[in-house]
Amino acid sequence: MKFPDMVHALKPNPKSHIQENWRILDFFSHHPESLHMFSFLFDDLGVPQDYRHMEGSGVNTYTLISKAGKVHYVKFHWKPTCGVKCLLEEDCVKVGGANHSHATQDLYDSIAAGNYPEWKLFIQIIDPDHEDKFDFDPLDVTKTWPEDILPLQPVGRLVLNKNIDNFFAENEQLAFCPAIVVPGVYYSDDKLLQTRIFSYADTQRHRLGPNYLQLPVNAPKCAHHNNHHDGFMNFMHRDEEVNYFPSRYDPCRHAEQHPIPPRILTGKRDKCIIEKENNFKQPGERYRSWSPDRQERFACRWIDALSDPRVTHEIRSIWVSYWTQADKSFGQKLASRLNVRPTM
DSSP states (O other): OOHHHHHHHHSOOTTTOOOOHHHHHHHHTTOGGGHHHHHHHTSGGGSBSOGGGOOEEOOSOEEEEOTTOOEEEEEEEEEETTOOOBOOHHHHHHHHHHOTTHHHHHHHHHHHTTOOOEEEEEEEEEOGGGGGGSSSOTTOTTSOOOTTTSOOEEEEEEEOOOOOSOHIIIIITOOOOTTOOOTTEEEOSOHHHHHHHHHHHHHHHHHHOTTGGGSTTTSOSSOOOOOOOOOTTOOOOOOOSOOSSSOSSSOOOOOOOOOOOOOOOOSOOOOOOOSOOOTTHHHHHHHHTSOHHHHHHHHHHHHHHHTOTTSOHHHHHHHHHHHHHHOHHHHHHHHHHHTOOOOO
């Protein structure tokens, strides 16, 4: 499982507690599927101006299922109504240097002034029967679904119209979890999602305690009933004698049943690399869609990162090779400025 090691690579050096490029580039040099992520991270989008001008992406693929049992794969997208704005290097130094909490303050002040931030919710859907019709795996989280083929469909909006009263109680104790879904939304075979629906709740129990779902910020707002009793930090007073289910002495009943996606599986289960990796097409297309000045800023960020004295010649060559496969001209630009040859 790559996720824990990825987090370790992105976090500060365990010896010096300094976040360093050589560690990040070393780890991801083993994973060419990361190239698409870096086409966002090293792009102008890498540093949002603030939360109000920031897009949100669900990353994982879920499943929509109707009451009749019709199934579609779905990706969720949040688009800010005030547009997307980012900070370039000189702006980062100026804004972040003046106030390291600038994004939080902007959000708080905007809500307090009645200038409520709003995001539109869009979805993209795919018929699972068409899953193999693309040149990439739709369940591969390192890929995006092309909007010209799978257009965004508006389905809702989110408005933040009230500031919280206590940051710790209402923010720090929040426990988001991809496993908690509403009727009509279910999981897919997305490999990262399958890991997350287990690991998030496991982390919350460690971070907040086994009864974290009793905390007001995480508890259901509607009437609910279950026979989950006791455990550390349990503060729900209960005087029932029946703490099991089902029981003829307790009126607790099953909730309304909703369909889940049926799936007929054949073949053998195996641990292997995704068959249709196609790791270089989308990063290359994204790079070529930019204006020349945006491409140049992107190149400068890569050159700066790869010029870290602890980044070896081998690692530089690997990254130049990856980008050459994504876009030949960009790979040649990196190779020329870094004085390396790509390792094809």
